Amino acid sequence: MVASDKLKAYLSERAGAPVEINEFRQLSGGACQDNYLVAMSMQSHGGSTALTNHETCVLRTDKGGALLGSLSRAQEYQVIERAVAAGVLTPSVKWLSEDTSIVGHPFYLMQKIEGTANPREILKSKKIDFKKLAADIATNLAKIHSVEYGSQVLPFLDRKLRPGTTDVALTAVADCRRLLDELPGGYPGIELCLNWAEANAPVTDTIVLAHSDFRSGNFMVDVAGGGNLTGILDWEFAHWSDRHEDIGYIRMRDWRFGKVKNEVGGFSSAEDFYPHYEAASQTKIDPVKVRYWEVMGNIRWAIGAAQQGERHLSGKDKGIEFASIGRRVAEMELEAMRLIEGSALN
Amino acid sequence: MQYRPEHTDLLDAIQDFLIKEVLPAVKDNDAVAYKTLVSWNMLGVVSRELKNGRTLLEQDIAALAQMLGEKINPHEFADRALWQKAQQLSVATSKSIRRSKASVGSAEWSTVKEILKHNLQISNPRYGTD
Numbered sequence: 001m002v003a004s005d006k007l008k009a010y011l012s013e014r015a016g017a018p019v020e021i022n023e024f025r026q027l028s029g030g031a032c033q034d035n036y037l038v039a040m041s042m043q044s045h046g047g048s049t050a051l052t053n054h055e056t057c058v059l060r061t062d063k064g065g066a067l068l069g070s071l072s073r074a075q076e077y078q079v080i081e082r083a084v085a086a087g088v089l090t091p092s093v094k095w096l097s098e099d100t101s102i103v104g105h106p107f108y109l110m111q112k113i114e115g116t117a118n119p120r121e122i123l124k125s126k127k128i129d130f131k132k133l134a135a136d137i138a139t140n141l142a143k144i145h146s147v148e149y150g151s152q153v154l155p156f157l158d159r160k161l162r163p164g165t166t167d168v169a170l171t172a173v174a175d176c177r178r179l180l181d182e183l184p185g186g187y188p189g190i191e192l193c194l195n196w197a198e199a200n201a202p203v204t205d206t207i208v209l210a211h212s213d214f215r216s217g218n219f220m221v222d223v224a225g226g227g228n229l230t231g232i233l234d235w236e237f238a239h240w241s242d243r244h245e246d247i248g249y250i251r252m253r254d255w256r257f258g259k260v261k262n263e264v265g266g267f268s269s270a271e272d273f274y275p276h277y278e279a280a281s282q283t284k285i286d287p288v289k290v291r292y293w294e295v296m297g298n299i300r301w302a303i304g305a306a307q308q309g310e311r312h313l314s315g316k317d318k319g320i321e322f323a324s325i326g327r328r329v330a331e332m333e334l335e336a337m338r339l340i341e342g343s344a345l346n
Numbered sequence: 347m348q349y350r351p352e353h354t355d356l357l358d359a360i361q362d363f364l365i366k367e368v369l370p371a372v373k374d375n376d377a378v379a380y381k382t383l384v385s386w387n388m389l390g391v392v393s394r395e396l397k398n399g400r401t402l403l404e405q406d407i408a409a410l411a412q413m414l415g416e417k418i419n420p421h422e423f424a425d426r427a428l429w430q431k432a433q434q435l436s437v438a439t440s441k442s443i444r445r446s447k448a449s450v451g452s453a454e455w456s457t458v459k460e461i462l463k464h465n466l467q468i469s470n471p472r473y474g475t476d
Contacts, residue, residue, distance in 0.1 A: 028377065118376070177444070186437035188458045195449040324384045327391060330465035331473055337459060340450050 003038070006102045014095045017042045027058065032070050032236060034063045037112070058091070061107035063317070070236040073106040074098055075156050079238045080110075082154060082209070088143045089136075090232045115222035115230045119257045122216065123266050128227030134268035135276040136229040137219060141211075141250075142280030144232075145243045149207035157240050161207055168242045169201035172296055179303050183310060189333030193299050196340050202242070202289045210241035215255035216265040247277070247285060248293030253335045254301060295336045302332035357393040361386050394468045400425065402464040403432055409457050410435040414442060 003024035011019040023039035036059040044051050062073060071079065077096045084092050091111040098106040116122065151158060161167040173194055180187060211218075213234050220231040249255070256266035264273040274285050309326015311317045351359075364386045372378040404420035407428065411418040414435065423431055439458075448454040466473045 180440075185433060186435075186440035188436060188439045188443055188454070189462050191440045191443040192449055192452075192455055192458055195443065195447045199447070199449060320381055320384050320388065324388050327388070327469045330462045330469060334459070334462050334466070334473075337450075337455070337462075 010097060010102050011040060015042050017044055032063050033060055035060050056112050057109040058112050059107055060110050061103055062105035073108060076235050077108050078154060079235045082147055083144060086143050086147050088232060089140050089229060113220055113230045114225060115220045117217060117220045117233055119216040122221050122223060123257055123259055125223045127223060130267045131272050133229060134273045138273050138276035139280045140232055141246055142277050144211055145208040145281055147209035149240050161240055163204060163207050166201040166203055168204040173198050176299055176303055183306055190299055190302055193295060193336040193340060197296060200292060202292050204242040207240050208243050210239060210245045212237035212239055214246040214250050216257060244289035244293045248290050249297040251294050252297045291339055295339045298332040298336035302329050305329045354393045354396050357389050361389045391469055399468060403428055406461045406464055407432050407435060409461060410439050413454060413457055414438055
């Protein structure tokens with residue numbers, strides 16, 4: 001994609017002044033999205049003098065067919081606005097357009113923040129105070145979960161799940177089975193784990209907004225500038241859920257990126273993470289529910305990995321990175337089975 | 347018949363080339379460096395599959411067929427047909443497990459776990475050692 005005259009005209013209209021695009025290049029993106037850096041300059045008039053303002057943003061748009069049940073850009077935009085209002089540290093958004101004639105798909109602009117989300121770079125850094133990072137991430141998670149379910153809040157996410165029931169867990173099990181049925185292959189390990197998950201579905205006390213991809217890789221950290229958390233990224237899977245879903249997810253073995261002894265994201269122990277979450281949310285974490293949702297996280301990622309392999313085979317998005325992930329399903333299946341058995345990490 | 351070196355030696359040579367020559371040349375481009383490493387890794391998967399895949403797959407098929415009450419002699423299948431048979435049995439086993447609600451502690455659980463361990467011997471033998 002290139003910075004077209006149509007894009008320039010749209011940005012000028014929203015800015016209320018002529019906009020010049022000085023730089024436009026692709027950044028690394030998510031599974032279903034493309035991100036582009038846009039450096040703009042625009043003229044404004046301060047009295048008798050003309051001023052030039054410079055602004056650099058990220059343009060976020062779809063990569064082609066959306067997959068994995070992710071949100072549309074318009075829905076993601078509203079989720080981010082709600083998260084920002086709840087005080088979550090995440091890049092703010094503006095100028096949503098659903099006109100597909102401008103860049104080919106709906107898009108919006110996002111504040112550009114400093115740092116890297118590359119988990120390997122973050123986890124090996126000597127400049128980061130990881131206890132502080134754990135506290136910051138835990139506190140931000142509590143802020144996300146402060147957005148409680150209501151039929152008028154983000155109504156497009158509403159699936160009529162009832163608090164005080166097993167609706168959330170059983171719906172997650174049903175969703176996984178539906179996704180499995182769309183795949184050509186058979187995954188007996190996932191099926192065994194889903195049977196366990198169905199039989200052991202926990203009650204959700206309060207239904208909250210879950211980020212649902214809350215893991216190392218989606219935390220932007222200013223490694224060069226002192227190691228502070230600068231933002232939580234990628235809201236495309238956000239939905240109403242049990243708070244323990246996100247806590248189980250950040251613990252998943254695969255998101256520890258080789259630092260398996262650090263059970264929270266490869267950067268923290270539970271002892272250095274949970275108290276900050278509990279203090280900020282005023283809610284006690286239930287370890288039994290965390291384990292349940294860690295199993296579900298592994299199941300969901302196992303299915304996601306199989307889907308990415310199929311995505312390569314279908315020709316929709318060919319690439320060695322997608323093809324190789326299809327061969328990783330067994331890792332998540334065995335990890336889910338280990339968690340269910342309650343065995344030690346080997 | 348083909349002359350030496352055999353397929354796995356060729357794959358080893360490509361792996362060496364990727365890690366020793368390509369990776370240092372592209373190290374400043376994160377995305378290409380990452381794909382180079384993934385490619386090196388996948389060549390290892392293919393190499394291990396060529397060496398041991400058939401033996402492990404025959405064991406897996408025998409175990410799946412026994413679970414489903416089917417009589418199959420895996421030795422009778424050519425490589426491609428054996429792979430297709432495994433896919434078919436895996437789908438049938440998945441359906442049967444969903445119907446029976448089998449879970450932890452069942453015979454199916456132990457059998458499937460062994461099959462998954464075979465999978466990792468090919469796809470990621472270092473899993474669990476990190």
